[in-house]
């Protein structure tokens with residue numbers, strides 16, 4: 334891609350095709366990309382190689398890949414202005430992952446909390462790919478010499494590792510080969526919580542569908558999920574202090590705030606003394622207005638695989654061009670034969 338927008342910026346981000354795309358994915362990541370695409374060159378990836386690091390996500394990859402592509406487009410990402418593509422279609426991701434892994438001390442990976450959470454007690458049986466997942470993520474970003482990475486809060490540690498790897502590599506070869514990528518973790522929806530438990534992250538893998546608003550949920554389902562969302566028996570908060578130790582209420586107010594651009598203070602002012610039901614009804618209205626539109630558009634796009642596949646094929650060709658050049662330059666820098 335010729336960098337036609339802001340000369341020195343290249344935005345890269347990705348979502349795993351693991352099904353159940355939810356409001357957290359939208360507000361924490363995808364929605365921010367829609368704003369970024371106007372003034373920046375952007376690459377949005379569907380990271381299927383990451384999805385296969387856990388056994389439960391190895392089924393339905395093809396369908397889930399198209400679903401993420403549809404979600405990107407339905408959310409407002411313009412496939413003409415940006416590159417949308419599938420990670421496994423560009424060989425450079427796996428290749429660079431190996432090259433970077435040779436420059437990544439094991440101690441850095443041992444600190445990754447996501448591996449500890451996902452591997453659980455049985456670390457010895459966890460796949461090597463789950464352990465080296467953050468190196469592949471660094472490869473995704475650095476393959477394109479990306480400068481900015483908009484993600485949710487849960488990816489912060491992985492991004493710090495990507496920065497460390499870029500710096501270590503540059504230092505070793507005494508060349509500013511990779512830009513050191515900046516995390517873009519912005520807004521107040523960077524960590525949306527479960528609708529059933531305000532201390533748990535809203536997640537694709539939560540067995541309870543009631544814990545999240547899916548991007549494919551219909552208006553009726555959204556209304557029901559918000560009605561049933563956990564609250565407590567206290568009245569709507571009258572001030573910030575009354576949000577302490579009320580994670581579920583905080584989360585719902587945060588969602589409302591992100592969707593409407595009203596500050597938490599403005600929301601407290603608007604709803605205090607009112608019944609929780611009134612707040613929940615208005616929250617449902619704003620969610621239905623936005624999310625069910627995305628849902629309808631996604632469903633429409635998903636009936637047209639020829640269109641979706643052509644976007645992904647086209648994106649792959651553009652991504653490959655950048656990737657191949659950077660891999661060639663990198664191999665030459667390392668000093669491999671035949672470059």
Ligand code: AMP
Pocket residue numbers: 347348349357358359360361362483484485486487488522523524525526534535536537
């Ligand atoms: P994943 O579903 O793990 O591929 O995540 C895709 C993007 O959504 C990443 O940028 C995540 O940081 C973001 N994300 C996932 N869950 C949440 C959440 N509960 N709140 C905010 N952002 C999230």
Ligand code: TRP
Pocket residue numbers: 345346347348349380383469470473474482484488491
């Ligand atoms: N690990 C990210 C997640 O689970 C997905 C991801 C893979 C990613 N490669 C990336 C995000 C590169 C940003 C940039 O959400």
